[in-house]
Amino acid sequence: MITELHNINKDYINNVSGVKHEVLKGISFTLNNGEAMSIVGPSGSGKSTLLNIIGTMDKPTSGAVKLYGNEISDYNETQLAEIRNQKIGFIFQSHHLLPQLNVLENILLPTIPIKDKLYKKLAVERAKKLLIRVGLVDNIHQLPGELSGGECQRVAVVRALINEPDLILADEPTGSLDEESAASIGKLLFEMHKENNTALIVVTHSLKLANTIGNIHKLTGGMLISA
Numbered sequence: 001m002i003t004e005l006h007n008i009n010k011d012y013i014n015n016v017s018g019v020k021h022e023v024l025k026g027i028s029f030t031l032n033n034g035e036a037m038s039i040v041g042p043s044g045s046g047k048s049t050l051l052n053i054i055g056t057m058d059k060p061t062s063g064a065v066k067l068y069g070n071e072i073s074d075y076n077e078t079q080l081a082e083i084r085n086q087k088i089g090f091i092f093q094s095h096h097l098l099p100q101l102n103v104l105e106n107i108l109l110p111t112i113p114i115k116d117k118l119y120k121k122l123a124v125e126r127a128k129k130l131l132i133r134v135g136l137v138d139n140i141h142q143l144p145g146e147l148s149g150g151e152c153q154r155v156a157v158v159r160a161l162i163n164e165p166d167l168i169l170a171d172e173p174t175g176s177l178d179e180e181s182a183a184s185i186g187k188l189l190f191e192m193h194k195e196n197n198t199a200l201i202v203v204t205h206s207l208k209l210a211n212t213i214g215n216i217h218k219l220t221g222g223m224l225i226s227a
């Protein structure tokens with residue numbers, strides 16, 4: 001298995017009223033290698049919170065998160081950063097590309113901490129192949145500001161894939177796109193998951209995207225229910 005969540009709770013204490021807000025209440029699930037899952041649920045139900053906990057960017061109030069069978073509370077921040085960088089690919093609603101870097105430079109960002117020269121050379125080749133795959137190889141030297149929203153999001157997908165992650169986490173990856181671009185991103189994510197046997201979790205408000213990914217779960221009242 002890649003990810004296991006055991007009885008995850010996440011509370012926030014309001015710093016004005018002191019009232020406890022229980023966002024996640026006892027969430028447990030396992031995601032195996034190559035499995036996909038989509039998570040839907042109302043705004044504020046805790047989808048991003050849950051995804052951030054799975055991606056080790058946030059810590060639960062209680063409960064255990066295991067990656068590859070190991071509890072992540074046993075890892076220090078350096079080890080967690082390495083896992084995040086090399087094993088997990090993140091895609092956000094707004095692509096989070098750096099405006100001053102061109103397409104290729106943005107894609108290669110996750111490879112910067114890796115010192116192996118051969119790896120870096122192969123990463124450039126992989127970036128080019130993936131850019132051909134998503135139809136953007138001619139845009140390789142362009143800046144994000146010179147691309148459409150859908151094109152930027154395709155670049156963000158390629159960046160998430162560059163270190164060949166075992167797990168892709170996408171938080172509303174089509175939220176800012178028109179229907180056609182959204183469908184093409186959904187299709188691309190699903191194909192990448194299938195072709196590379198990458199585990200995939202997609203959080204979305206779009207039932208269309210959830211249906212493309214399948215294995216739909218709904219987060220409501222702090223609990224995750226198979227839909």
Ligand SMILES: Nc1ncnc2c1ncn2[C@@H]1O[C@H](COP(=O)(O)OP(=O)(O)OP(=O)(O)O)[C@@H](O)[C@H]1O
Pocket residue numbers: 012023041042043044045046047048049050
């Ligand atoms: N750092 C924080 N401090 C306090 N409350 C927080 C914090 N982060 C999130 N919350 C609260 O937790 C709840 C869940 O937020 P979250 O962003 O996970 O929702 P979401 O399901 O992703 O919503 P959306 O669909 O709008 O993106 C919200 O009520 C939010 O206000």
Ligand SMILES: [Mg+2]
Pocket residue numbers: 047048049171
């Ligand atoms: Mg969210």
